[in-house]
Amino acid sequence: MSAPDEDSSPESPTNQESAKQESRTAPPLPLLLPAAPPPPPEAKSPQPTPPDTRTTAETPPSASPTGSGAMDNAPKSAQKLEKKNGLHVRAEPVTGIEFVEIPGGCFKMGSEQHDPDEKPLHEVCLKNFWMSRTEVTNGQYRRFDPKHDSTSYDGRDLNSDLQPVVRITWEQANQFARWMSGRGGVDFRLPTEAEWEYAARNHTTSAFPWGDDPAEGCRYANVGDASAKQRWPKWNVFPCNDGYAETAPVGMFLPNGFGLHDMIGNVWEWVSDWYSPSYYASSVKEDPKGPTQGFFRSARGGSWAVWPDYARTANRTGIDPAHPDLHVGFRLVMLP
Ligand SMILES: [Ca+2]
Ligand SMILES: [Ca+2]
Numbered sequence: 001m002s003a004p005d006e007d008s009s010p011e012s013p014t015n016q017e018s019a020k021q022e023s024r025t026a027p028p029l030p031l032l033l034p035a036a037p038p039p040p041p042e043a044k045s046p047q048p049t050p051p052d053t054r055t056t057a058e059t060p061p062s063a064s065p066t067g068s069g070a071m072d073n074a075p076k077s078a079q080k081l082e083k084k085n086g087l088h089v090r091a092e093p094v095t096g097i098e099f100v101e102i103p104g105g106c107f108k109m110g111s112e113q114h115d116p117d118e119k120p121l122h123e124v125c126l127k128n129f130w131m132s133r134t135e136v137t138n139g140q141y142r143r144f145d146p147k148h149d150s151t152s153y154d155g156r157d158l159n160s161d162l163q164p165v166v167r168i169t170w171e172q173a174n175q176f177a178r179w180m181s182g183r184g185g186v187d188f189r190l191p192t193e194a195e196w197e198y199a200a201r202n203h204t205t206s207a208f209p210w211g212d213d214p215a216e217g218c219r220y221a222n223v224g225d226a227s228a229k230q231r232w233p234k235w236n237v238f239p240c241n242d243g244y245a246e247t248a249p250v251g252m253f254l255p256n257g258f259g260l261h262d263m264i265g266n267v268w269e270w271v272s273d274w275y276s277p278s279y280y281a282s283s284v285k286e287d288p289k290g291p292t293q294g295f296f297r298s299a300r301g302g303s304w305a306v307w308p309d310y311a312r313t314a315n316r317t318g319i320d321p322a323h324p325d326l327h328v329g330f331r332l333v334m335l336p
Pocket of ligand 1: 222224225228242245246
């Protein structure tokens with residue numbers, strides 16, 4: 001994995017490409033990697049958990065410009081079940097993070113047409129789960145760690161309260177989930193890679209959730225686009241303009257059929273699985289949770305800096321879990 005300083009190179013709009021290549025190749029391993037597989041995540045505690053600063057419910061993000069207005073009236077009480085536009089929605093009261101129920105089912109995970117790590121296309125079945133409607137924002141994350149700074153990229157601010165949190169290691173994402181857990185018997189965790197892809201697809205089989213045409217993407221996702229290319233002319237981008245050169249406030253683009261925003265684009269999202277390019281060949285069908293060990297953790301969905309191939313629903317990448325990256329954030333799954 002490339003060093004954090006390389007994030008600031010406009011010639012390298014995404015260093016996930018190098019991570020993906022590194023993670024597919026045999027040793028020598030990148031210098032940032034440990035010599036042996038790291039211990040299981042529950043055994044790691046590289047940073048102290050910041051003090052519990054929760055006092056009042058955070059104001060949830062403003063309404064989406066799509067007109068749904070779904071976030072205007074986020075419930076303030078824990079586990080209050082509401083029905084919005086036919087979706088079951090629950091809000092975590094301290095952060096305001098909204099979760100929607102994703103009905104379980106079976107789907108074909110991966111792709112036979114693209115990268116080797118997406119093969120083979122294989123059936124996966126999942127039970128119902130609850131997933132946050134948006135990526136975790138800076139404002140939400142700072143309820144847990146008030147000092148967190150997502151910084152900026154080449155003069156563009158990434159740190160406003162409604163933008164997705166970035167510069168978060170995989171373990172910090174897990175610490176945030178543990179900090180939110182336990183109140184009222186409700187727990188939170190990162191989604192599995194299978195949960196992520198099932199939720200992003202919503203039973204679609206096309207390259208993107210909206211179809212196969214990248215030019216349609218700017219209605220649904222903040223990706224590398226014409227506005228980014230205007231700012232950084234060397235970037236490869238989508239053939240459309242989504243209006244955001246850097247990260248957008250969460251929820252600004254059209255949701256998918258499950259009511260989820262920004263599954264594609266805005267920021268790559270950590271998932272719980274270790275990354276293995278060959279895992280799909282041996283994946284179990286029921287609720288797969290990934291390899292038992294590895295060097296990289298998987299991240300999905302592409303970011304504000306990717307071109308179309310990296311934003312495909314089936315695309316996978318592996319990232320050093322200790323690396324806080326300007327392109328990587330997360331969302332959570334709720335266990336009510
Ligand atoms: Ca963009
Ligand atoms: Ca995303």
